[in-house]
Amino acid sequence: ISCWNPLQSLLSSMKQACEILTRDAEGGAARIPFETFSFLYSYLASIDGEISQTEIKAFLHGIKEQADKHSGMVLIRHF
16 A cells, blocks of 8 residues: 655656746756746645645745756756
């Protein structure tokens, strides 16, 4: 029996969103702007209900630090 992990499921969804929304070529870094990533992550996490606002803010803070090093773009490897 496997346990459902809300964070892992959310991150899998975010990876797919990056791959869909990126302007990078197929097989590229799948970068998206931090603002887009933050909006989608916050929305999906709030719908999920298993991830606290504190956890959401802490996660996005770490992602923003990485994105700031890449011209405001989030890469899949950042999460």
